[in-house]
Amino acid sequence: MASVRGDLFQYNRIRTATVVQQLRQILTQYPDNGTIIKELVQNAEDAGASRVEVVHDTRDLHFPDAHQQLIHFVQGPALCIYNDSLFSQDDWDGICRLSDSIKKNDPLKIGRFGLGFKSVFHMTDHVTVVSGGKVLLMDPCQPEDEMCCWLDLRRLTSVLPPHACQQLWGRYLTAEHLQRGHFPATLFWFPLRQKPSQVSRTIYSSSHITCLFKSFGVEASYCLIFLTSLETIILKQVTSSARASTTLHEVLLVGGNLAKVRKKREDFRQQLKQCNGSPSQPLSCNYEITVRAVQGKKNEQQTWRILHYLPIRSDVCTLADEEFEDESHIPLVGVAASTQANDSNAQGHLFCFLPLPLDPSNMTGLPVHLNASFILDHNRRHVKWRTAESSDQQFDVRWNERLVSVAAMVAYWKLLEAGLQEAQQHLLSASAWYSMLPALTRLSGRWYDMATTVWRTLATMPIIYSEEEQQTKTFLQ
Incomplete structure (x- = not known):
């Protein structure tokens, strides 16, 4: 002293x-x-x-x-x-x-x-x-x-x-x-x-x-x-x-469209860089990638439809959320769906850019994988969600919940919307598109709430195909 x-x-x-x-x-x-x-x-x-x-x-x-x-x-x-x-x-x-x-x-x-x-x-x-x-x-x-x-x-x-x-x-x-x-x-x-x-x-x-x-x-x-x-x-x-x-x-990207994918990825990176993660208008980017995984004699390929989405900050954060003004966090999300109908590999998995560990807490029940700039726990293995010990007022918890209920929900919808347009043009099979839809009976909690919102929007869209009339209809027709 x-x-x-x-x-x-x-x-x-x-x-x-x-x-x-x-x-x-x-x-x-x-x-x-x-x-x-x-x-x-x-x-x-x-x-x-x-x-x-x-x-x-x-x-x-x-x-x-x-x-x-x-x-x-x-x-x-x-x-x-x-x-x-x-x-x-x-x-x-x-x-x-x-x-x-x-x-x-x-x-x-x-x-x-x-x-x-x-x-x-x-x-x-x-x-x-x-x-x-x-x-x-x-x-x-x-x-x-x-x-x-x-x-x-x-x-x-x-x-x-x-x-x-x-x-x-x-x-x-x-x-x-x-x-x-x-x-x-x-x-x-x-x-x-x-x-x-x-x-x-x-x-x-x-x-x-x-x-x-x-x-x-x-x-x-x-x-x-x-x-x-x-x-x-x-x-x-x-x-x-x-x-x-x-x-x-x-593990590598393959396919004849690789040059196009490379250009789209680069353009999206540049857009993010130019706005420093805080755009004046929402940003989105979608493309298909084919991933080949080779291990010994095992050689597998999987094609994914990817959509990245970055909303404007005010869409995720209200004026009352002063903590959300911390720009070290950006509400960047993404959704990935298999192009193969009823693909067993598309068992909704959470990502924070890279996949989180394959355990039940990181599985959603959705037919798509979900990526977001989540705030993770101290060992980067799990997303910080609301628990019996945590408060709804904790910034980390509220941020993650907003990413799902606002940004990720919109990204999921945009992926479905883009897929529907391609299905109508016969560029995507109807069965592959239907495989992207969430089954409410398999969901609970935040994932059920998210999927319910998606379905409310889908109800107004022409998604029911009539073989007799050779056209798609809405639920209301």
């Missing part, structure tokens, strides 16, 4: 946890499963990447001739992440923040290197990032003012021999990149923890990564549905005996 003001009081600062203590707390909030990969996929999407590769490198790598400061960073086995986008200055700043995210200043980002990224410390104590002309080495066990160490890429071979660079990252980072001092992509390298540390007591083995891949694989085929940048996600493995990496799981 100190009395430096010459008065009768004594003063002291509030004690705060150390970085390591805060990291431990973060790791208790984020599960050690496929969510880790999803966080890295989200970051690649935010950066505008079209391709991301997640590589389980099982090789036992050691480079005693590397600079002493790099020894622990350039080891294997490891998890390697590659995406074809560049780090921005905001990304470099964001990744060095512990409990904050640059998303706070950019509502269009899913979550740029905030708490979720720190979940990688489940598996490693040493993070390496290579992008553009920089190399970042991050070690939270170092003194706090030395936890982040920077190196110019052009000087990397002065502390890590070229043969080591080639063995570690030669599939992506070439000798030409090193010579020029510029890598036109982003590479993460996470050596697996081999012994207990201050950050975690968990020794991370290759079997852990296998479990991560398996966990992510359950939802992998759905991951591209609502994204607007990524087109390919690949899970790979590298072994000592193999000369090349082995692809374990690949």
Whole structure:
């Protein structure tokens, strides 16, 4: 304590946890499963990447001739992440923040290197990032003012021999990149923890990564549905005996309309950017995508009709809702319907850009998938809904409920309206369109209320097809 003001009081600062203590707390909030990969996929999407590769490198790598400061960073086995986008200055700043995210200043980002990224410390104590002309080495066990160490890429071979660079990252980072001092992509390298540390007591083995891949694989085929940048996600493995990496799981957009889809996605991203998520008029964008998922001998394709929708803020927020003026949240929603009639894969699933875990609380009973910029619970696994313990006045709860009852309802209706027009032009089968309609008997709660509103609007539309008269009618005809 100190009395430096010459008065009768004594003063002291509030004690705060150390970085390591805060990291431990973060790791208790984020599960050690496929969510880790999803966080890295989200970051690649935010950066505008079209391709991301997640590589389980099982090789036992050691480079005693590397600079002493790099020894622990350039080891294997490891998890390697590659995406074809560049780090921005905001990304470099964001990744060095512990409990904050640059998303706070950019509502269009899913979550740029905030708490979720720190979940990688489940598996490693040493993070390496290579992008553009920089190399970042991050070690939270170092003194706090030395936890982040920077190196110019052009000087990397002065502390890590070229043969080591080639063995570690030669599939992506070439000798030409090193010579020029510029890598036109982003590479993460996470050596697996081999012994207990201050950050975690968990020794991370290759079997852990296998479990991560398996966990992510359950939802992998759905991951591209609502994204607007990524087109390919690949899970790979590298072994000592193999000369090349082995692809374990690949999810990608395919089809003859891919160029058209790419243009629509890009145009929508630009519209969102220009209005910074707060348009003067509602924005919408719809298209069809075909997703191919390849895992071993299993090769499946699924075509989805997607509609993104962003209402004007006043449609979701009333003048009395001062908290809703926080523009770090935007009411962006989306709906996806299978183009195949009675498709068993279209079991209404909630997304927050990427699919939320497949458990009952994240299933709606609707015949469409629903995406929204929901506010999630602390571990990003569930939407914050009204509960016996929560108050209806909580901002998070009210925001999520408004997204469903206002924005998502309109998006669903718009998707049905667009589909009806195409069905009338024989561009979509009648059975596929009817499969998009909600069955009230399967719904309850907010989803029943939402579907009821949709049906009230449908009652005035020509949706009943008469084979005898070869035309569609309304319920009232």
